[in-house]
Amino acid sequence: KEYAEISLKDIDQLAKTSFPLCMRHQFDKLKEDHHLKHGGRMQLGLFLKGVGLNLDDALAFWRAEFSKKVGLEKFEKEYAYTIRHNYGKEGKRTDYTPYSCYKIISSTPGAGDHHGCPYRHFSEENLRAALSRMGVNSRATEDVMNKVRNRHYQLACTLTFEALHGVPCDAGINHPNQYFSDSQKILHP
Template sequence: MSFFYLSPVKGDMPVHLLETIVIKRLEYLRAILRQDSAVYCEYVLEGSIYDNVGHFMLCVVSILGEYSGVTHFFLKAELELFKKRISSLSPYDMRSFAKKLLRTIRKHENTPPFIEPLQVLCRHLMLKDIAQHICSSTHSNDCAFHSISIHFKHCLPFVARRSVELDNGLAILPCGVWKQYLMHLFTTNLRNRINKSNLSGLKSDPRVMEILMKIKHELPIVIMNTGEHKLTSQTVDVSSRYFPPCMLNLHQYLRKKHRLSHSQRFYYSLFLKDIGMSVGEAIDFWRTEYQQSPNSHSCCHNWQKDEKKFVYGIRHMYGLEGGRKNYTSVNCQRIQNSDTSCSEGGCPFKSFDNQKMIQVLNSQTKMTNTMMSQICELKRKHQYTSACVLYLQKCLESSDCDNVSFNFTPVKYYMLASKSKSMEFEES
């Protein structure tokens, strides 16, 4: 098996062992990000069944967990692990790695677009002379002794950084950047799997959901200890440029009126929690708003009078009070199906008229008439999630979020909007 993880292993495994594999992998990935000394772990042995199972089970957690902090941690940590592995390969191991990938690719009938350049690269890496050259200790990132030609659309980050030359639509990749390009393809493969896999059927499997709940108790500790993905009460306004329209509308309304209705405050609080706001920062954030007098809002609550109630409610959402249930933010379907007739929230693509919807959308990016027409048409057809995905593509000026509506949530929107560009450049 290859640590590129093109396909999962098949077979049976006890649930308790599966849980152990995932927890141990999480701990190992945390150590990788913290740059701690590498410790032997039988569950992360390169190319082993345990290694494969742990990777794909964490993919399941990222897809079903609907928590951007987890997904960002997973993407970055797995990329660091892949980088560590690919950098330590001997010429023989590099050739074996390339041959295994090519054998795996031949078994797949329907392959995503990035497989084509991966095949081209592997056919070169399996050659003895090239493998020895690439794995040499003196090989530098500026080396151009060997090169491959691929369509420019398969290496857009390298084109943007002017790391490659273009010739009639083909990008000439020198051997000095081949390992970086492998990391780019690895990330593309991983993000493609997380964004486009429909695993909704697994939610009815109690074994999977039990493991998911146990892992969720470990995840906040793991992510907190890596220092990843923090959102503070002072940076919410800056981060709001990446908010989905439904949450951006609540944020703007809160800043203007200094109050939200109970259900919308609950939805918005969970969204902020799941994109990285700690319980302390959440208390500071809501204190700042509710200490102010409401602006044309019927809410009679204020922080001075109801501080204990507010603090308890916030801590309860973080699993620190009451039944200690760790709540997660709601998905798009829940928002679209909620009754918003007496509230300021809801999905703008469903609950707002065209004028109000366009007003919210234009506050993030200026919409063209063509884009407005396409979104309004999807709204008319009740394809609200598709309209939101189309709007996200416009904001990113990218098609990276194609076919993500299977598992689409406000948190996933934020994750794609805030991390799509930065992840591309973290690979180098």
């Protein structure tokens, strides 16, 4: 499947307006720590491919962060391969598909991991703080927390989407890339 391209210079803005919380969290952590463990590199990396970041921009994006932490040489030697791999340019040349909500919710992030679904994997306190940073108001936050308590994680994400965009999302959220494209359709009709 071909995707419309997005530009590297727009990515910070797009992360704020149109990334679902799972991707927004990893994006922020990557900027903060200049590093993401394997599970995060896969989940965020394939999402970014799905939203239309081309391979050269993806390499530039990861290189800019990782080189601050591990240096340029180590980045090229140890990490660039995985990114090319995600784009099907190395190994079996499989074109990897971005992960669905189902797959992300079923994952089991360990200590120091930032992948997974925040509605499923964050503590209540961390989730509330994250929603507040996103700009979800307190009434909507209570509705979201209610869904989380009933283990309806995708509905919790759907309510977040609706609170932030001010319109209903009747189809519900079932894929992070769908969250992104639905958001862009509303913001740039």
